[in-house]
Amino acid sequence: MSDILKSLIEIVGEKGVSNAPEELWFYSRDPGVLTPHLPDYVVAPKTTEEVQKIVQLACREKIPVVPMGNGMSLTGLVIPLKGGIVLDMKRMNKILEVNAMARYAVVEGGTSQGVLKAYLQKNHPTLRHSLPDAPPTTTIAANVALHGQGRLTNQYGFNSDMVTGLEVVLPTGDVCRIGSPSIGPYWFSKSPTLPDLSGLFLGWLGTTGIITKVGMKLFPNKKIREVELFVTDRVDLVPVILYKLTHLEMLEDVNVWFQPKPLMFLGNFHITLYFTGDTEEEIEFKRKMIWDTLQEFMDSKDGGFMSVQYMKEALLQMPGRNIADFADVPKGGGFEYSGPITIIEHFPQYAAKVVELARKYDVLYASSARLISGGHCMMFSISFAFNRNDPAMMIRVKHALDEATAFALEMGGIPWKPNYMEQKMVMEKMEPNALKLLQMIKKNLDPCGIMNPGNWEVNS
Numbered sequence: 001m002s003d004i005l006k007s008l009i010e011i012v013g014e015k016g017v018s019n020a021p022e023e024l025w026f027y028s029r030d031p032g033v034l035t036p037h038l039p040d041y042v043v044a045p046k047t048t049e050e051v052q053k054i055v056q057l058a059c060r061e062k063i064p065v066v067p068m069g070n071g072m073s074l075t076g077l078v079i080p081l082k083g084g085i086v087l088d089m090k091r092m093n094k095i096l097e098v099n100a101m102a103r104y105a106v107v108e109g110g111t112s113q114g115v116l117k118a119y120l121q122k123n124h125p126t127l128r129h130s131l132p133d134a135p136p137t138t139t140i141a142a143n144v145a146l147h148g149q150g151r152l153t154n155q156y157g158f159n160s161d162m163v164t165g166l167e168v169v170l171p172t173g174d175v176c177r178i179g180s181p182s183i184g185p186y187w188f189s190k191s192p193t194l195p196d197l198s199g200l201f202l203g204w205l206g207t208t209g210i211i212t213k214v215g216m217k218l219f220p221n222k223k224i225r226e227v228e229l230f231v232t233d234r235v236d237l238v239p240v241i242l243y244k245l246t247h248l249e250m251l252e253d254v255n256v257w258f259q260p261k262p263l264m265f266l267g268n269f270h271i272t273l274y275f276t277g278d279t280e281e282e283i284e285f286k287r288k289m290i291w292d293t294l295q296e297f298m299d300s301k302d303g304g305f306m307s308v309q310y311m312k313e314a315l316l317q318m319p320g321r322n323i324a325d326f327a328d329v330p331k332g333g334g335f336e337y338s339g340p341i342t343i344i345e346h347f348p349q350y351a352a353k354v355v356e357l358a359r360k361y362d363v364l365y366a367s368s369a370r371l372i373s374g375g376h377c378m379m380f381s382i383s384f385a386f387n388r389n390d391p392a393m394m395i396r397v398k399h400a401l402d403e404a405t406a407f408a409l410e411m412g413g414i415p416w417k418p419n420y421m422e423q424k425m426v427m428e429k430m431e432p433n434a435l436k437l438l439q440m441i442k443k444n445l446d447p448c449g450i451m452n453p454g455n456w457e458v459n460s
């Protein structure tokens with residue numbers, strides 16, 4: 001047994017560490033199209049102190065450490081590109097506190113979305129958090145580490161905007177608290193009049209530290225959730241429709257989706273509008289506002305509301321299952337998406353690009369854009385499904401996704417949860433002094449270069 005393995009067992013116990021080939025195989029890949037790479041060890045800590053000791057050992061021995069939640073980001077972000085330790089955070093899954101009056105929850109760094117959702121439903125049914133449509137096993141800390149978005153993103157912004165405090169193990173092994181918990185016992189804000197240090201960790205994809213605790217804002221869970229579906233075949237009108245809808249300031253989530261299958265959807269742009277209320281009167285008032293706002297498009301016969309009767313249950317599901325079902329359309333269960341963040345005016349150009357790429361690479365597409373912060377921007381997902389048993393199809397999907405990223409950058413968009421190659425493309429385009437700042441931060445926080453190396457690698 002190697003000295004490293006012995007030391008890891010001393011830290012987390014025998015059940016918390018493995019270098020068995022079948023485990024390493026499993027942790028060498030994610031469900032996307034990037035090439036797998038084996039780690040040397042998989043380690044599953046249970047406490048912040050254990051994370052600290054693992055990082056101290058890794059720092060001493062210059063071993064890469066890749067923090068992992070559920071490994072479902074799809075863009076290879078937890079593939080250990082340079083081997084080393086995959087740090088599986090899932091055993092750190094406790095809900096530490098819910099402050100109902102101040103509307104926040106504090107959870108451990110491996111707590112899943114599903115665990116928090118179930119806990120709130122049982123113990124605080126009037127509260128909810130911004131649940132992404134990712135599988136419920138995905139983790140809250142990972143989601144904010146990649147600037148995820150959820151069901152309340154149109155109202156309140158990126159899920160990372162909803163962070164109220166962090167506990168982080170730095171790449172040197174020091175533990176650090178960020179925001180109000182660095183001053184007192186309350187986790188109510190990540191930057192209450194202080195310089196906002198959370199930016200050193202949010203969006204960094206685990207390359208600057210390991211989040212061991214995260215505080216998240218909670219929001220009112222209204223008694224009734226409703227959905228309306230507006231359909232237009234005029235792609236050029238989508239931005240203005242979205243602009244008018246967001247002017248209402250009453251929609252929790254807005255998604256625009258289009259796909260070629262089943263055929264009834266082809267050529268149409270479907271705008272799904274979610275809104276909530278505590279009474280039927282509130283709901284009907286909001287419904288009327290939505291209908292009135294879109295009346296002009298109905299009068300000009302450019303669009304209309306579609307009955308959601310048969311789809312309502314599926315549309316109201318949280319997390320939604322549509323995109324996961326899409327993975328099975330070509331059989332073989334694979335899908336990956338590029339999701340650039342862009343301004344809503346560019347919707348028509350992105351929509352045309354998805355169709356062009358699908359034709360060029362002969363792959364099946366689906367697309368869904370999610371509005372962020374009342375329309376300040378949107379995440380435009382360019383999704384391609386593939387058969388895992390068809391390597392040629394996977395290569396075509398990879399090329400299509402690479403081209404989608406290049407297009408997004410040309411259009412002034414920003415790739416979301418970028419893979420390591422997309423990160424390089426972003427850094428090549430970045431204004432030199434901004435890049436220097438990025439470099440300075442990374443170098444200072446991670447002097448040994450052990451944190452998720454290959455990602456946001458600006459030291460070289």
Ligand SMILES: Cc1cc2nc3c(=O)[nH]c(=O)nc-3n(C[C@H](O)[C@H](O)[C@H](O)COP(=O)(O)OP(=O)(O)OC[C@H]3O[C@@H](n4cnc5c(N)ncnc54)[C@H](O)[C@@H]3O)c2cc1C
Pocket residue numbers: 066067068069070071072073074077078089109110131132133134135137138139140141142143145146147148149150204205206207209210211212323324452
């Ligand atoms: C069907 C489907 C639907 C999806 N819908 C959405 C959606 O609606 N919204 C959305 O945002 N995403 C969505 N996703 C993408 C993704 O699944 C989510 O973003 C999810 O939150 C990722 O969580 P994870 O635990 O799987 O992250 P992982 O893939 O395990 O990790 C993601 C990144 O975070 C880092 N990381 C993990 N844990 C920590 C930690 N404790 N400290 C520091 N860094 C850490 C990792 O190193 C990696 O860089 C979807 C994915 C699928 C498959």
